[in-house]
Amino acid sequence: MTAGTDLSRPFTVLDGRFSNDNRPPIGDENSEALESLKQMNIGKPPRHLSVIRHCISSAQLVAEDELELNIENIGPKSPANEKSVFLPIFRSGSCSDKGPKQYMEDEHLCIDNLLEHLGEVANFPSPGAFYGVFDGHGGSDAASFIRKNILKFIIEDSHFPTCVEKAIRSAFVNADRAFADTCYLDSSSGTTALTALIFGRIMLIANVGDCRAVLGKRGRAIELSRDHKPNCTSERIRIENLGGIIYDGYLNGQLSVARALGDWHMKDPKGSACPLSAEPELQETILTEEDEFLIIGCDGLWDVMSSQGAVTIARKELMLHNDPERCSRELVREALRRNTCDNLTVIIVCFSPDPPPRIEIAKSRVPRSISAESLNFLKGVLNSNV
Template sequence: MCVNDAEQVNIERENFENNSKQQQQPPWPPHCNEVLHTQMENFDKEPRLISSSVENSVPLRSICEDSVVIDGKQNLLNFAPTLRSGEWSDIGGRPYMEDTHVCIGDLSKKFGCKILGEGPISFYGVFDGHGGKGAAQFVREHLPRIIVEDADFPLELEKVVTRAFMETDAAFAKSCSLESTLSSGTTAITVMIFGRSLLVANAGDCRAVLSRCGLALDLSKDHRPCSTEERMRIESLGGYVDDGYLNGQLSVTRALGNWHLEGMKLKGERSGPLSAEPELKLITLTKEDEFLIIGSDGIWDVFTSRNAVDFARRRLQQHNDVKLCCQEMVEEAIKRGATDNLTVVIVSFQLEPPPHVVVKRGRVRRSISAEALENLKCLLEL
């Protein structure tokens, strides 16, 4: 009797354990179970190898991994930027002021047109003139209007902005033919923000730098003759670089205007070595993005991108006043010995000041900055 009772208990125990296993069986296929089991065993040993193996695994495993990534992106993108902007400029060490800028909170309201989509489209620009102020002022006045009046605005914004740069440049050429005193040139960088999308268009050596969790991200590339890509483009169009200058005359390789300089630009289908076509950068803003710094090259002569972000973060943490922060950055540039005109525009995406965070640095410390390294490379190529 005792033996039978023990056998009955064992049978009931086995049934209970089998039922428990069936209830705990996860809803995914068995081979996903094996992947999960293998990952749990090796997690503490080789986490990087596991991450790599998941990325190169069979499709169903990739689906499991991607679902986590998508959820993470959704959390980051669940963000609506609140724009606050400020600007400041100074003649610096130059006898004439050739910089100018523009800040338009709502393009449609500014030009009295209706656009499709949710929310306004904001427009910011910095224009650094050379050889006179005519080109910079012309571009500031006409470029935003030409963008808005394009038939494809705002549905194909990247194409519209590129066309607008070229059309503005051609329109300025006509104005110069009627009034030669306008002859001059200007670099140009514009930023358009619509919803969470941010589009940078750059032609020249102005620069846009994003602060993301305290890290500095360049959203534009300086167009200088020492750039390998720019030099190849120049030489393919019949130009040359002499002593670091385009055709021995200009320190930039992209700009609007300069139609009076022989050999720089050609009318019609052929293009000269000096281009007005901008390079574009489109990103999606997330809650990690704090603010954007847009500055003329006079700012970047004395600030690195990293240094500028650090400086602006400290000031915004102190007073959270965007315009005052721009003024302080220009004043600091003067203290550092800036000799050029100075213009800076800062666009904040948050109402609150940047949080105090510890920015992770690379394990290998550089003995030379990235910009100094690029300058050294340019010197070696000459």
């Protein structure tokens, strides 16, 4: 692998990685696709992302197998189940600002069309998209290297595309090790990383550090990642079990996050477990018509804004002009007005060409004395406790 490879142009080194010959043998591809459709019907992901292409094109399955099925309701056709399957259309916008800091150490990546970006060699389902925010510290070398190479590590992994989750986990760890081996870069610099890989309706969020992904679902904020702070109970236990210490909220008294790529001055030799982990946590979501947009931001945003507050602002902006770029700029401006102390990077990903619809709240005889934002927050809390 050549260090610093830029993903701004299609890969030329995949050597047919995506050809059917490299996939595990499948006994009955249509049966597997049907089983995957049943999995999706009960709210579960397909068994293999490699068969999403069948789920995406249910009309083709009907033509080939003469099956009368619908992804929403598997069974005989009727007027009630002829509703078309929701497929997201990806539109994104981003904004970065160095804020009050002297240097900008953030990096980010927005790819609305993976097939177009990677070229014809990429034999995976469409639509597909990829986004990432990388919040560097101790210099920008780590953030820049990971931005340029993380997608390449994912799609060149031996587990891709039959087991995308394993491919992503391996890619993060392998990218971290490759960065350490790149002699012309400062391996003591580090970065957090949050990526969103989307195939059709399936979205996989991978997170290392304290960037955050928040889904806007009809005005409600749904957090799809967990901030990896050293004082978080599960991270504290992991750190202490591996011999690390937490001093005043900092890992080994040095770092304000419990997971990061780079920072090799704080890590043990390659292959050994250490308190500072590069392994991502993954969250899988199946997008529905209620999922309007995704916010990915570095901690410079979340230090001064709640997840629900960001979703409320973003939704109002999108209802006004339906422009994710302007929406991301407004979130950055608002964070600056609230005196954030860090660099700022925000990505907004919309899943529909239309602006979010107005939310109608049923009228009550009793006057309502709670704001729409507070109401959505309470709904989120109640749903999370169900």
